[in-house]
Amino acid sequence: AQSVTQLGSHVSVSEGALVLLRCNYSSSVPPYLFWYVQYPNQGLQLLLKYTTGATLVKGINGFEAEFKKSETSFHLTKPSAHMSDAAEYFCAVSDRYSGGGADGLTFGKGTHLIIQP
Amino acid sequence: GAGVSQTPSNKVTEKGKYVELRCDPISGHTALYWYRQSLGQGPEFLIYFQGTGAADDSGLPNDRFFAVRPEGSVSTLKIQRTERGDSAVYLCASSLTLDTEQFFGPGTRLTVL
Numbered sequence: 574a575q576s577v578t579q580l581g582s583h584v585s586v587s588e589g590a591l592v593l594l595r596c597n598y599s600s601s602v603p604p605y606l607f608w609y610v611q612y613p614n615q616g617l618q619l620l621l622k623y624t625t626g627a628t629l630v631k632g633i634n635g636f637e638a639e640f641k642k643s644e645t646s647f648h649l650t651k652p653s654a655h656m657s658d659a660a661e662y663f664c665a666v667s668d669r670y671s672g673g674g675a676d677g678l679t680f681g682k683g684t685h686l687i688i689q690p
Numbered sequence: 691g692a693g694v695s696q697t698p699s700n701k702v703t704e705k706g707k708y709v710e711l712r713c714d715p716i717s718g719h720t721a722l723y724w725y726r727q728s729l730g731q732g733p734e735f736l737i738y739f740q741g742t743g744a745a746d747d748s749g750l751p752n753d754r755f756f757a758v759r760p761e762g763s764v765s766t767l768k769i770q771r772t773e774r775g776d777s778a779v780y781l782c783a784s785s786l787t788l789d790t791e792q793f794f795g796p797g798t799r800l801t802v803l
Contacts, residue, residue: 677749
């Protein structure tokens, strides 16, 4: 069975500072990994995903994540936080499909990112 | 173009009542998913449709939950004899294929009093 652990239910950073959101996974097979963002009253939006190939993945809004198999991690980073980045972030894993179906995605509990002015 | 839509956005009901939650996927998307997101938790997979058939309903918590997609487009999640523990946000997502991005709707917030 696969699982996802997100360290820190809340992360607070100053505007302009580095954003680091941590995600560790467990999977019995090479996984497909995803980061989603959820703004208030909106649906989840895909930020980026790792399928195969390059382990450093670039996504939308300046975010990127690095797949580290030896550490079973897929941490999300952004060099400089912006006020508009304040949202809930979810890491997810799928062990069969690069889009997450048909078993669905397995999500972590989420990290609420707070941006201090 | 239109994204995934869900109605109602909020539903308040009493314990023991029956509720239906509707999902309109993106046009042309054959795959449709339902997830449940409880307070402070990530979304939890409930059921997946490929076309009209429920290809995987292993995530449904018990037999009070049922979902249909009769024409391969709109889907309805049905909950019988609701319990307070059913209170959550119910999310719907659709994708073109199993290997393409899932697009999520805004969810239906269900509150069982």
